[in-house]
Amino acid sequence: MMDTISLPGPDDVLAAAARIAGHAHLTPVLRARTLDDAAGCSLHFKAEHLQRAGAFKFRGACNAVWSLDGAAAARGVVTHSSGNHGAALALAAASRGIACHVVAPEGAVATKLAAIAGYGAVLHRCAPTLAAREATCEALRVQTRATLVHPYTHHDVIAGQGTAALELLQAAGPLDVLVVPVGGGGLAAGTALAIAQASPSTRLVLAEPQGADDTSRSLQAGARVDDLVPDTVCDGLRGLLGAPNFAILDAHRSSDGTPVEVITVDDADTVAAMRRMAVHTKQLVEPSSAIALAAVLAHRARFAGQRVGIVLSGGNVDPDRLPWLS
Amino acid sequence: MMDTISLPGPDDVLAAAARIAGHAHLTPVLRARTLDDAAGCSLHFKAEHLQRAGAFKFRGACNAVWSLDGAAAARGVVTHSSGNHGAALALAAASRGIACHVVAPEGAVATKLAAIAGYGAVLHRCAPTLAAREATCEALRVQTRATLVHPYTHHDVIAGQGTAALELLQAAGPLDVLVVPVGGGGLAAGTALAIAQASPSTRLVLAEPQGADDTSRSLQAGARVDDLVPDTVCDGLRGLLGAPNFAILDAHRSSDGTPVEVITVDDADTVAAMRRMAVHTKQLVEPSSAIALAAVLAHRARFAGQRVGIVLSGGNVDPDRLPWLS
Incomplete structure (x- = not known):
């Protein structure tokens, strides 16, 4: 349901950054040589799993x-x-x-x-x-x-989520592409606004579970698909794309009118990427975060030699899913 | 076997720091409010699991x-x-x-x-x-x-391992106590030298698996116990204390002659600490690292209100031990 509240714009991300400074952590940007070699590009991970409460949220x-x-x-x-x-x-x-x-x-x-x-x-x-x-x-x-305060359609929530990408663009220098996961679309829409604000030439790529691919279908159809029943290990990405989120993403097109690219990812690839993150960077991220790395690894040619930013959205893995650690 | 090579001293740690600068990472010092609350003291984690090749080694x-x-x-x-x-x-x-x-x-x-x-x-x-x-x-x-180049008795290896504690003392400010795991004693002896060099009033505490407690027994007896068959989940701590390592640790006493304190830790507590690290800091550390946190949590009274440094020695967990990630 689209309410009467206006959509946030690029400047709202800047205002959000000023508002949350001192409350939210300015999380680090991580690099990993081994993963760069595996991906064939240079990866810059914004470590939102180290954010307060364990996620960009x-x-x-x-x-x-x-x-x-x-x-x-x-x-x-x-x-x-x-x-x-x-x-x-x-x-x-x-x-x-x-x-x-x-x-x-x-x-x-x-x-x-x-x-x-x-x-x-x-x-x-x-x-x-x-x-x-x-x-x-x-x-x-x-x-x-x-x-x-709705989890992903709220005006100020969308603007606030954009600050992760804003900080990443500021810290990592020029990026050819930014890859973020998409579920309800708070992070995705916020990132689109951050790109418009700070680095319009940076390409936005969304990573979405194959079992919850409503965003992919919505952006292709030019209208929200809202009858999908999600089935994915990515518990943070089961929400369907919100109306304002769709509006912002649908409007975020390249200069030739191409819609935002969505890569759909198999859950097995996501879990493998989570494992790679653990083994090579010692970072525990949730499947909903690892999906962005999985998208890059599954489509190396689209990112070859590029400077790629990835928002690691969170690290709140259900401890019961880590038997060795229990 | 003690060879004829002289023992390293505090200044050798300084020389090592200069020698490895530019090759080794200057790893960050991590904080975690939730763990501070659980431990009743302020914990400063030197993140050697983020070191090159995944360990202080x-x-x-x-x-x-x-x-x-x-x-x-x-x-x-x-x-x-x-x-x-x-x-x-x-x-x-x-x-x-x-x-x-x-x-x-x-x-x-x-x-x-x-x-x-x-x-x-x-x-x-x-x-x-x-x-x-x-x-x-x-x-x-x-x-x-x-x-x-022996894994833990080599003169330059011991001096080099001390640089982790040196950097921690420099980055975290005055620490009341430094807790490090002990196996063969490379890190333990190096840390003793770093303390002597940079912060003699800092107390050294060693964390050792109950199933490989030769260091505890050796320091109590004043002579190396070398007939122990280790049985512990901490695969990095199964080596027996080396001769030069014993000599350095045996000589590192408080002003009243008290030997270095060794806390022996049950494997179950170590695995629980590894889980806490994963849940609260999103860091994957090996059991041989988590043992230091386990030692603090099992003996809160000894650390109450203090500024405690911990060297997280490594993060090379066997991926087969993480079934969810496989």
Whole structure:
């Protein structure tokens, strides 16, 4: 649902960067000779798995929380998310000392819920359906008059997510291409804005699971595909592309009108890329992050010899999925 | 076996630091709020798992290689190691463009052997006994006239390993205590020298597997225990304390004559600490590294409120031990 709020623009990313400075970490850019050799290009990894709360999501949540005027802030924020956004919003709200309500479905991962509660948010459980999440969230919003901060369609969330790419472009120097994962499209749309702001000649490539390829199909069709049932190991990329996210990405075309390129990736390649990251860089990233490296490795010719930026979006792997470490 | 070579001293660590600058990475010092809270002290992690070849071992190997005069360098280096030292020496030799021979026993981990060969060393296989390793190595040394660079007793290796602690002390500011793992004692003895050089008031604590506690027993007895059969998940800490390593550690006493403190750690605690590192810092470290954090967490009272330095010695986990990533 497209609401009446205007779409964020390139300058909103700059404003977000100023707003979240001092709250969000300025994460490092990692290099790995072995992976450069394997990929046949030079890779510059923006380490958002080292961001506060373990994912880039803190940027958007923090921008949304600190954009509120005093009266709105006093009423708090509310969202529905059982994953990184819930934890990010909880921590962002704590950074301003305001209330945060998080609606999470039954069956959500226990460690993620513990993180949300650990940051001081109030958890509200609901049935594991999108309808139940939205209804519970709306009831809470009406009751508390808190501001709804949607995980990826919110104006300030999109602008905030763009700051990761902005910092990467500033730190790594000119990049031929930027590769980011796409699920709901908060990071993808924010990155498009950051490119428009800071480096219009940089190509944007999105990496999407084959089992959740609505963005690929939407951008090809020129209209949102919203009837897909996602099936992928990338738990952070199961959301369908949001309406404002589609609008921003659909408008982000090269000078000859070519739409944004989407590479769809097989889950097995994503898990192999996660393994490569662990072995060669000692960094633990979630599948939803490793997919960007997998996209490059599966299409070497498209990146040969280029300077490639990759946003490692997060590192919140379910510990139960790491048996050796349990 | 103690040979006639003199023991390295504190100034040798300074000389090593100058020698390896530009070859070894100046690795970052990592912080983690969640782990500080869990430990009740402030932890400063020297990230040697991000060192070249994935472990602090590159420091000692590099110092040894670059200490050779031209004639000796032309004859190359030789060692026996199926682990991090073999890869480190191979890479160090490559950095100077000299020959490297590595003796590795049958049954060694395939990925480690591939790394050694990948750095350009000549691999020599032998039977999986210490006697076979030493005999094969000695025969090669005589045949090639290459210099033997022992994994932990070599003068320049010990001095080189001390540079990790030196950099940590320089980067983190005054530390109350430094905790490092101990196996053969290259890192432990080098760290003792670095403390003597740069921060004599810093307490040295060694972390040792309960199933390989020869250092603990040796320092208590005042004589090397050399008949222990190690049994631990920490594959980097199965070597018995070397003679020069014992001599340096035995001499490193507090002003009232107290010997260096050794904390013995249960393997289960080590694996739990490895998991904590992965979950809270997204860093993949080997068990032989995680043991230092485990030691602190198991004895909080000894470190309460203190500024604690930890050398994360390496990150070369056998990929087959990470099933989810395979």
